[in-house]
Amino acid sequence: MKSKLEIPVQRPTILIIDDEEPIRNLLVELLRAKYDCTSVSCAEDALNVLKGDVFDIVISDINMADISGLELLRHVHSDRPDTVVIMISGGQTIESAIDAIRGGAFDYIMKPLDLNHIEAAVDRALRHHVLLTQKRTYENNLEEMVRERTTRIAHLAYYDDLTDLPNRTLFVDRISQALTLAQRQPQLVGVMLLSLDRFKKINDTLGHQEGDFCLVEVANRLRKCLREGDTVARYDSDEFALLISQVKATEELADLSLVLAEALRSPFFLGGQEVYVTASFGISIFPDDGTDEDTILKNAGAALYQAKKAGGNTYRFYTSDMNARAVKRLALETSLRRAIENEELVLFYQPQIDYETHLVVGAEALVRWQHPTLGLLPPSEFIPLAEDTGLILQLGKWVMRTACAEACTWRAYGLGKMRVAVNVSAREFGRSDFYESMVEILNQTGLDASCLELELTETTMMQNADAAVELLTRIRKLGVKIALDDFGTGYSSLSYLKRLPIDTLKLDRSFVDGSTTDPNDAALVVAVIKLAHSFRLQVIAEGVETEEHLRFLRLLGCDGGQGYLFGKPVPADAFRNLLDHELDYANEILFSVT
Numbered sequence: 001m002k003s004k005l006e007i008p009v010q011r012p013t014i015l016i017i018d019d020e021e022p023i024r025n026l027l028v029e030l031l032r033a034k035y036d037c038t039s040v041s042c043a044e045d046a047l048n049v050l051k052g053d054v055f056d057i058v059i060s061d062i063n064m065a066d067i068s069g070l071e072l073l074r075h076v077h078s079d080r081p082d083t084v085v086i087m088i089s090g091g092q093t094i095e096s097a098i099d100a101i102r103g104g105a106f107d108y109i110m111k112p113l114d115l116n117h118i119e120a121a122v123d124r125a126l127r128h129h130v131l132l133t134q135k136r137t138y139e140n141n142l143e144e145m146v147r148e149r150t151t152r153i154a155h156l157a158y159y160d161d162l163t164d165l166p167n168r169t170l171f172v173d174r175i176s177q178a179l180t181l182a183q184r185q186p187q188l189v190g191v192m193l194l195s196l197d198r199f200k201k202i203n204d205t206l207g208h209q210e211g212d213f214c215l216v217e218v219a220n221r222l223r224k225c226l227r228e229g230d231t232v233a234r235y236d237s238d239e240f241a242l243l244i245s246q247v248k249a250t251e252e253l254a255d256l257s258l259v260l261a262e263a264l265r266s267p268f269f270l271g272g273q274e275v276y277v278t279a280s281f282g283i284s285i286f287p288d289d290g291t292d293e294d295t296i297l298k299n300a301g302a303a304l305y306q307a308k309k310a311g312g313n314t315y316r317f318y319t320s321d322m323n324a325r326a327v328k329r330l331a332l333e334t335s336l337r338r339a340i341e342n343e344e345l346v347l348f349y350q351p352q353i354d355y356e357t358h359l360v361v362g363a364e365a366l367v368r369w370q371h372p373t374l375g376l377l378p379p380s381e382f383i384p385l386a387e388d389t390g391l392i393l394q395l396g397k398w399v400m401r402t403a404c405a406e407a408c409t410w411r412a413y414g415l416g417k418m419r420v421a422v423n424v425s426a427r428e429f430g431r432s433d434f435y436e437s438m439v440e441i442l443n444q445t446g447l448d449a450s451c452l453e454l455e456l457t458e459t460t461m462m463q464n465a466d467a468a469v470e471l472l473t474r475i476r477k478l479g480v481k482i483a484l485d486d487f488g489t490g491y492s493s494l495s496y497l498k499r500l501p502i503d504t505l506k507l508d509r510s511f512v513d514g515s516t517t518d519p520n521d522a523a524l525v526v527a528v529i530k531l532a533h534s535f536r537l538q539v540i541a542e543g544v545e546t547e548e549h550l551r552f553l554r555l556l557g558c559d560g561g562q563g564y565l566f567g568k569p570v571p572a573d574a575f576r577n578l579l580d581h582e583l584d585y586a587n588e589i590l591f592s593v594t
Ligand code: C2E
Pocket: 350, 365, 366, 367, 378, 379, 380, 383, 396, 399, 423, 424, 425, 455, 485, 486, 509, 542, 543, 544, 545, 562, 563, 564, 565, 569
């Protein structure tokens, strides 16, 4: 048996139908060298055989007793369109042959049979059959290809090409379906946005190909964590979204986020190395956090933002008090604007001690906000807000002017060379008129430039490093001192220390704390101090709280310190008092400790 798609590479098959036995035998005899021949004596038998087998060629007599050859031809033609039919016409007239051709026969042979003629006709028929099957195969393939392409295009419209997860469009559609369903049979629906922490870094350091690979792997891991009926989708470049229907309690969603985090915990192999990936989750719930897909998604986004802001690798639920917080922030912003005009800002001063001379050599000016209803606020409560809103520019100017004016009054205490240190945030330092504004303040207040010190963090200096170096150089030319604040918390790259035009290095509090408890920290501090000294930098320690700290830091070669041990930040008059009455207090502490 041959299938109709097979081109007869071996032996083609022929079915021969004739009611005259001698003719059948003659044909079989003639053709069997090249063909597999089957012969039957009537159209009825032929139809039976054709039910089971497929033939490449059928040779049939036209005039037969029961069913005529023409009728058989119709059957073959409709059931086996690739079978090529040759009719044998017994009548002396050409009419039946013409009927046969009209009925779909490929050729006809007149009786009495001419052997050469038969062979040639069958060969032609076979060639025609091969062509027919080839054409059919091609058409079928084409059809299949078109079908495939069409489904692929439809797929692309709703699925992400990289991960093969549903895309944002399909996801939003699924939410709206889930919400419609949930409205009818009251139930909770959870929407969770998942964003990979620091994914940009993977892309930047390992390349996009590894980044893509990472996303595919993340998608696979997430898929495995879901129940049937839930959806995980690719929502944005490094964001995935999950739709969890039939939630009984909100804790389920918190649990799920932990399961997902766990699934991401084992390392990813990217670019030949192990990479650890964490994620942040923002969760919102129907109907509490919204009743339409837009609101639910927006609120999940707000919750995600909170999770990221908390440092990532955690989850946050959307809560209406997140809105309340936004409102509160707005109120705080409005009142911070007024604070400067209303003179609600206050500067506190904290002494800085020189370990060699035992003198108070300077003071750091630290801003506070005497809020009319919230009380005295520390900088952590409003400096970030001031930076975000740009109010830091006004605030910074006020701080510098006030601090410089205050420092002028210290001359009366016989401490002419005492410095005031002012913190400068990145945004202030980056403004184009920073230098001019500082010079103007120095001129207006009459403070000697060498009595002013600016405290900047590494991050501030490294933003636009070339411009920063140039600006710092200009500032130092005036005699103003520069201190690198919070050293040990930023990049802490020792190699660029040499490049930076600075005078003082302020070791961060955490470093100082560690030096008395952790030998590694102590060794690090020693190394930092040595290096700093080789660049002729002063090293002073922040957060010296205990005598142990002090003893240690002096031992390690620190030049000076600042901290609760010597004095907490205090308002201007209290600080002046301290200078007035307790000029020797630093001396006492230092002597008592050595
Ligand atoms: P900072 O410049 O590193 O200031 C040192 C911080 O450590 C101050 O906190 C100070 O009160 C605190 N501190 C000093 N000694 C000790 C100690 O022995 N133990 C402990 N636990 N803490 C100590 P404060 O005043 O809350 O200031 C926090 C930060 O706010 C400052 O860090 C500075 O970055 C920023 N800041 C303060 N005033 C200003 C300002 O006028 N302008 C700008 N841009 N930032 C400011």
